[in-house]
Amino acid sequence: MTEQTTATAEDLAAAGADQLPPPKTFAGRYLRTMWTANTVTVTVLAVLLALVIGGILIAVSDEAVRATFSYFFSRPSDFFSLSWDKVSDAYAQLFKGSIVDPAAVRAAANGTGTWERVFFPISETLTYAAPLALTGLAFALAFRGGLFNIGVQGQAIMGAVGAALAGFLLPLPVGIHLVVALVFGAAFGGAYGFVPGFLKARTGAHEVITTIMLNYVALFFLGWLIIQKGIQDPERSDAISKPVDDSAQLTHLLGFLGPSLRVNLGIVVAVLVVAAVAWLLRRSTFGFELRAVGLNPEASRTAGIGVGSTYVLVMTAAGALAGLGGATIVMGTAVSLTGAVIGSVGFDGLLVGLLGRAKPWGVLFAALLFGALQAGGNRMQSFSGISLELVGVIQALIVIFVAAPALVKTVFRLRPAKVSGLGTGMSKGW
Amino acid sequence: MANDDIHLTVEPGEIHALLGENGAGKSTLMNVLYGLLQPDEGEILVDDKPVQIRGPRDAIAAGIGMVHQHFMLVPVFTVAENVMLGAEQTTGGPIGFLDRRRARKLVREVSDRFRLAVDPDRTVEDLPVGVQQRVEIVKALTRDVDLLILDEPTAVLTPQETEDLLEVMRTLKAAGKSIVFITHKLKEVQAIADRITVIRRGRTVGTAAPDTSEEELASLMVGRSVLLRVDKPAVEPGAAVLEVAGLAVNDDRGHRAVDGVDLTVRAGEVLGVAGVQGNGQTELIEAIMGLRPVVAGRTTIEGRPTLGLSTREILREGVGYVPEDRSVDGLVKDFTVAENLVLDIFNTEPFGTRWVIRPDAIAKSARERVEQFDVRTDASGQAAVGTLSGGNQQKVIVAREFSRPLKLFIAAQPTRGVDVGSIEFIHRQIVHERGQGTAVLLVSSELDEVLALSDRIAVMYRGRVIAVVSPDTPREEIGLLMAGVTTEAAGVKDGHTDD
Numbered sequence: 001m002t003e004q005t006t007a008t009a010e011d012l013a014a015a016g017a018d019q020l021p022p023p024k025t026f027a028g029r030y031l032r033t034m035w036t037a038n039t040v041t042v043t044v045l046a047v048l049l050a051l052v053i054g055g056i057l058i059a060v061s062d063e064a065v066r067a068t069f070s071y072f073f074s075r076p077s078d079f080f081s082l083s084w085d086k087v088s089d090a091y092a093q094l095f096k097g098s099i100v101d102p103a104a105v106r107a108a109a110n111g112t113g114t115w116e117r118v119f120f121p122i123s124e125t126l127t128y129a130a131p132l133a134l135t136g137l138a139f140a141l142a143f144r145g146g147l148f149n150i151g152v153q154g155q156a157i158m159g160a161v162g163a164a165l166a167g168f169l170l171p172l173p174v175g176i177h178l179v180v181a182l183v184f185g186a187a188f189g190g191a192y193g194f195v196p197g198f199l200k201a202r203t204g205a206h207e208v209i210t211t212i213m214l215n216y217v218a219l220f221f222l223g224w225l226i227i228q229k230g231i232q233d234p235e236r237s238d239a240i241s242k243p244v245d246d247s248a249q250l251t252h253l254l255g256f257l258g259p260s261l262r263v264n265l266g267i268v269v270a271v272l273v274v275a276a277v278a279w280l281l282r283r284s285t286f287g288f289e290l291r292a293v294g295l296n297p298e299a300s301r302t303a304g305i306g307v308g309s310t311y312v313l314v315m316t317a318a319g320a321l322a323g324l325g326g327a328t329i330v331m332g333t334a335v336s337l338t339g340a341v342i343g344s345v346g347f348d349g350l351l352v353g354l355l356g357r358a359k360p361w362g363v364l365f366a367a368l369l370f371g372a373l374q375a376g377g378n379r380m381q382s383f384s385g386i387s388l389e390l391v392g393v394i395q396a397l398i399v400i401f402v403a404a405p406a407l408v409k410t411v412f413r414l415r416p417a418k419v420s421g422l423g424t425g426m427s428k429g430w
Numbered sequence: 431m432a433n434d435d436i437h438l439t440v441e442p443g444e445i446h447a448l449l450g451e452n453g454a455g456k457s458t459l460m461n462v463l464y465g466l467l468q469p470d471e472g473e474i475l476v477d478d479k480p481v482q483i484r485g486p487r488d489a490i491a492a493g494i495g496m497v498h499q500h501f502m503l504v505p506v507f508t509v510a511e512n513v514m515l516g517a518e519q520t521t522g523g524p525i526g527f528l529d530r531r532r533a534r535k536l537v538r539e540v541s542d543r544f545r546l547a548v549d550p551d552r553t554v555e556d557l558p559v560g561v562q563q564r565v566e567i568v569k570a571l572t573r574d575v576d577l578l579i580l581d582e583p584t585a586v587l588t589p590q591e592t593e594d595l596l597e598v599m600r601t602l603k604a605a606g607k608s609i610v611f612i613t614h615k616l617k618e619v620q621a622i623a624d625r626i627t628v629i630r631r632g633r634t635v636g637t638a639a640p641d642t643s644e645e646e647l648a649s650l651m652v653g654r655s656v657l658l659r660v661d662k663p664a665v666e667p668g669a670a671v672l673e674v675a676g677l678a679v680n681d682d683r684g685h686r687a688v689d690g691v692d693l694t695v696r697a698g699e700v701l702g703v704a705g706v707q708g709n710g711q712t713e714l715i716e717a718i719m720g721l722r723p724v725v726a727g728r729t730t731i732e733g734r735p736t737l738g739l740s741t742r743e744i745l746r747e748g749v750g751y752v753p754e755d756r757s758v759d760g761l762v763k764d765f766t767v768a769e770n771l772v773l774d775i776f777n778t779e780p781f782g783t784r785w786v787i788r789p790d791a792i793a794k795s796a797r798e799r800v801e802q803f804d805v806r807t808d809a810s811g812q813a814a815v816g817t818l819s820g821g822n823q824q825k826v827i828v829a830r831e832f833s834r835p836l837k838l839f840i841a842a843q844p845t846r847g848v849d850v851g852s853i854e855f856i857h858r859q860i861v862h863e864r865g866q867g868t869a870v871l872l873v874s875s876e877l878d879e880v881l882a883l884s885d886r887i888a889v890m891y892r893g894r895v896i897a898v899v900s901p902d903t904p905r906e907e908i909g910l911l912m913a914g915v916t917t918e919a920a921g922v923k924d925g926h927t928d929d
Contacts, residue, residue, distance in 0.1 A: 285777045288787050292773065296762040302721065302753050303774035304742030 039357060045408050046401035047369070051091065054394040058090050058386055059083040090384045097379025098125050098372035116258030121375060123254055123263040127333060129371030130266035131156070131342070133364050134325030135349025137277055138193075138318045140358040142207075144281065145314035146294035151196060151211025152322045153346025154218035155189040159323025160330040161222060162188025164337045165231075167244030167330070177247040182269070182327055189323015190316045192218065197315025201308030207315065215346075219339075226337050233336065241337035250332040266328035271364065273324065278360035290314055322346060351399045370395060433458050434632040436472075440577060445599055445609045447623035447640075449616075451651055451821075451849035455632040456612045457499075460579050463610075464496045465489045476577075495570030496579040501562050505555035510534045512554055513569050540571045544601050560591035564598065577608045584618055588706045589877065589909035596622050614651070614850070616644045617878075652850045660857045660882045663865060667885065668697030669732075671838050671869035672718070677727035679710075679717040687713035689893035690727070693871075695838065700860070700870040702884030702901070704877055706912050710893035711873045712754055715842050718871075719751055720744045731838060745774050747838075750831035754842035754873070756820075760827045763816030767807055768796030770815045771830050795833070803829035804855060821852030828856055832863060839863055842873045857883060877908060 059065050065086060068079040096102075098121050107113025135152045142149035149155075163185035172180055196210040225231055226241045233242045253268075254261035281287040292300040293310045301307045326342050334341050352370055356363030377391030401408050433455045440446045450456045461467045463474065465483035473480045476492045483489050489496070503512050514533040520526035537550035546564045554562060563583060570578055580599075584592045599609055599622055613619060619626055619640065626638040628650040636650055674693040681687035688710040695701045703711055716722035718729050720741040729736050731747050745751065753759035761770050772781045772792050780791045796811030805825045807813050815826055824844065831839065841860065845853040860883060864870050874880050880887055881901050888895045889911040897911050 283789070284786055285782055285784060288769070288776050288782075292762050292765065292769075295764045296758070298758045299753075299760060299762050299773065301741065302719070302751070302759040304740065304745045305774075306740065306742070 042405045042408050043355075043402055045412055046398050046405075049401050049408060049411060050394050050397035053397055054390060055083075055087040055091070057390060057393065058087050061386075062086050086384075090380050090386050093380040093383045094373070094376035096376070097121050097383075098376030114258060116260060119254055119257060119261055121379070123261040124375035124378070125368065125372045126263045126267045127371070128374040129364075129367045130264075130270040130332070131325040131328050131345045132348055132352050132370050133267075133270040133274060133367035134328065135322050135346050136352030136356055136363040136367050137274065137349075137360060138189075138322035138325065138346075139350045139353030140356060140360065140363050141277060141281075141290075141321060142314055142318040143353060143358040144294045145290040145310065145318075146297060147197075147200070147207050147311060147314060147318075149193075149196075149211060149315065149318050150208055150350065151193065151214050151319070151346075152325075152349040153342075153344070154211065154215035155192045155319040155322035156326035156329075156342050156346040156349070157215075157218040157222050158192040158319075159185040159189035159326030160334075160337060160342050161225060161326075162186075162323060163248075163327030164241060164244055164330045167248035168242045171245075172247065174247045177245065178250070178265075178331070181244070181248040181331055182324065185323045185327025185331075186320040187323070189326060190320035193315040193317070193319015193322065194312060197312040200315070201311045207311075222337065222341070223339050226339065231337075239339055243335045244331055248331055249335065250328060262333055264328075264332040266332045269324065269328060270367070273321065274360045274364045277321070281360065286310075286313065322349065325349065348395075351395060355399055355402055369398075433462065433469075435634075436629070436632070437634050438627055440608050440610060441624075442576070442608055443603055443606045444624045445603055445611055445622055447619040447626045448610055448612045448629065449614065449619055449626055449647060449651060450629035451614060451851070455629055457581060458632075459629070460496065460581055460610070460612060463489065463494060463579065490573045490575065493574070493576040494579065495573055495575030495577070497563065497566040497570060497581065497583060499581045499583075499585060501566055503554045503562060503565060506553065508551055508553055509548055509557075509565050509568070510537050510550035512565060513537050513550075513572055517573065536572050537568055540568050544571065544598065544605060546598060558591075560587050560594060563587070563595065567598065567602075571607075575607075577610065578602065579610045579612070581612045582614075583611070584613060584615060588912055589905070590913055592618065616647050619647065620644070648850055654851075660861055662861050662883070665698040665865060665867075665885075667699040668867060670694045670696050671732055672871060673730045673733075674714075674718065675728050677714065677717060677729065678725040679713045679722055680725055681713055686725070687893050688717065691890075691893070691895050693888060693895065695869040695871050697837075697869050698864055698867045699885040700864055700872055700883050702880035702887045703871070703873040703890055703895075704880045704887050704908055704912055705873075705875070705890035707875045709890045711890055712842065713893075714890070715751075715754075715840055715871070715873060718744075718840065719749070742774075748834075748836050750834075750836045750839040750868075752824075752827050752831060752839075752841040752844050754846070756823055756827055761815050761823055764814055766796075766812050767800065767805065767815050767818070767826055768792050768811040770826050771796050771799050771811065771833070773830060775830075775834060799829045799833060803832075803859075805829065819849070821848040824848050824856065825852060828859055832859060836863065836868045838869045838871070840871045840873075843875065844872070845874075845876070845879060853879075877905060877912075881905070881908075 065079065065082050068082055072079055100118065100121055104113055104117040108115050108118050135156055138152045138155060139149050163181045166181040166184035167177075170177065170180060192214065196205070196207045196214060199205040199210050200207050223239065226239050231241050233240050250264035250266050252261060252264050254263055281291065289300070289305050289310050292303070292305060293307050297307045300310075325345060329342050329345065330337060348370060352366045353363055355369070356366035373391050373395055377388050380386050380391070381388045436455070436459055438448070438459070448456050448459070458467065462469050463483065465485040465488050468484070474483060475481070476494070481488070481492045483492060483494075486496075504515065507515070510530060510533040513536065514528070519529045519532055521529045534550040537548060540546070541548040541550075546568055548561065548564050548568050554565060557565070567578070583595060587595060596618070599611070602609060611619075611623060623640045626640060626642065626647070628635050628638060628647070630651060630653055635653075638647060638650065672693070672695040674691055677688055677691045678686060679688035691710070691714060693701065703714070705711055713722060717724050718736075720736070720739055720743070724737055731744075731749065734747070736744055736747065757763065762773065765773070769792065772795070776782050776787050776792070777784060780788065781795065782788055793811065797809060799805070800807060800809060800811050803825050805818070806822050807818050815823060818826070828844070839860070844856055844860070848856065860870060860872070872880065872883055884901050886898055887901055887903070887908065888898045889908060890896070891912065891914040896914070896916055899908065899911070
């Protein structure tokens, strides 16, 4: 009974003085939560909190530290100093591996080292960040349109396939080949995003279910594809495709400083696409429809917006973004298709999209943070002997704390949240 | 602050009406009494003793019961099961079988004692709204309350059901129970209240006797004198704009909701559709707007068939539409006022094109509309529309629809949950639009509104238009029609046994 719901919403508004009635959609609720909490503070504190818990995990997983437990009450200082050494060393390596190593700068300045080593960490960070920004956008754009795109992984795989096929099957001149391969990546991903969008618009099939299933389809399709004749690398017996032609490989931006600097045009593509999506959301007719449908499909339909066609377009666009993300991997770093060519960049995209609060520039920052953690984690693993999985734990913790700002606020005793729905942003659902 | 320095005294055996506009703070006050909200200052006395009410349990213990506007019933449970919910009693020792027999007996006792006519074994979802409400009352009474709060109880009832409810209230009063009756309907207050407390902007502004005139009560509520009647200049109706013939439409569950409706709305006339909610009015309008598939029949606007057109195309034909449920269908609450003001025209000049929107043009137009339609929000129109009061939200919708030339204006419940001041304003806008030669189709469950605005009234009952009458027809007669009693059958007294 519609009248009753209206009345309840108004009762709530009256009851809570300056509170808004809770938004109806999942996306609306999530965004409301995010905007009402002071986003910057909460994000910074969430990162901090995640690092603290990560530190505890580093300490207790270290055997030398654990040995101090047996005499903890007689000499607790041992435990603390050892833990401190261990954790501070690990995080120092994380920093040196992702931003800059001061020792390398000193060495380069007085001529004993190379500039390649100075730029290596930041190059790694940007290399990892580029596809993450694109897959993060793929999630964020769909999210703003009211869709929960779990299929970023599958769409990114199809994008990688498209780009790779164009990369080693089409004999095209330098320059054009690169653009064509990127377009193929976006097109394959877009087509793969179109399917769940179309199914949702036509049959009401929930995109969460269909995209999860399509992820499997994409994964196993890739596994089948790379052992086919004409695709598989003829010089190899294992499941790997031919390498992408040089003309379709993304140019290494800092290649002149040394071959290990992998950062490539992918990050430029990512930043340009972020700017384009930001413009699309704010200034385009499609962006207006997308946001309206995402926040209130019923009102959008009543105002004459084609909700179904918007869903189809949103999923197609999201798939294209994910496809670009997959393309930048196969054209930038991986070069050949393998079963695990894109790793988990699609699933990580979900986290990046959420951490970026489904806003384009926020997604870019989140991607840089995740890229930095990934790059630093590699160094932390080899220098401090801490497994790379810890980075995954920290990334997950950051997202959990961002998704549950009430938790962060309690831990740091911030002013009580004003909105009743706070902290439930992620728990109620689609 | 929703409540600021409120004083309210309810005597035993008294029906005390709490009158105020939407958002005046009536519900907040009652939520405080029922323990759903905690007061910052002041105290609550029951039988002269101060009490702390921290939740509904405390409230019930203090003898306070509440019937919410939104019924708190489990639809698939029987009446008896609903009544025992939260106060279940068991037999059979530690295993604990629910003692349904005792619950049934209790319901029967209470129902007989207060003449509520509630059958404990019926499933709640099968009961008409008026009876469901009585189940809520039974629920409260079985908890032995002395003070019963009824929050806008008549909003969902037919005129006849309202009469029944007022009768129940008189019985309860005779049995020594006190009742706080929250409403904004002046006629009901005059009919039943012993005393009236008026609340405006969170303050008690006065206590009045029930013989106070409607005009006086209204001006107390709003804080200035209001025009209760709509001045409606005579307009000679022109050619037919909307024609509906043999229209049949199904509801969401696939049941026939509109069953062969014929209607004509002419230029410069208001056709009011009266009827109890749920008799097909919603589906009728949605079908006309292209929002719901049509099973049979046809609709034309100025002679051009509109079946099969998209909602956008129908809007572009020059149709303005105020949907029934503004928070669901009318507005995107997280959008700004400015964005909501162009929700159906953002891609037309001057606000945008096929590809881009022009935020500057949208903002400029918003500033003009906000002023012209007296929307109370910051002048820039950049606040989220959800932060506005119900009346102002509705003004945003009306402003949006009236900001382009219209041939046909369709309004469903245009003033539901809207304060008296905004009702007056919206009614004036509708009459003005009619004066411009626009055809108006008005659907409202407020009979007063239909009577005040319409040139002709179509009464809908169970998906059919059972009569088209003049607005001079006596209220009682239209009330009977709304309950499905047509003139030839009007002799049969009990016309509303079902639905």
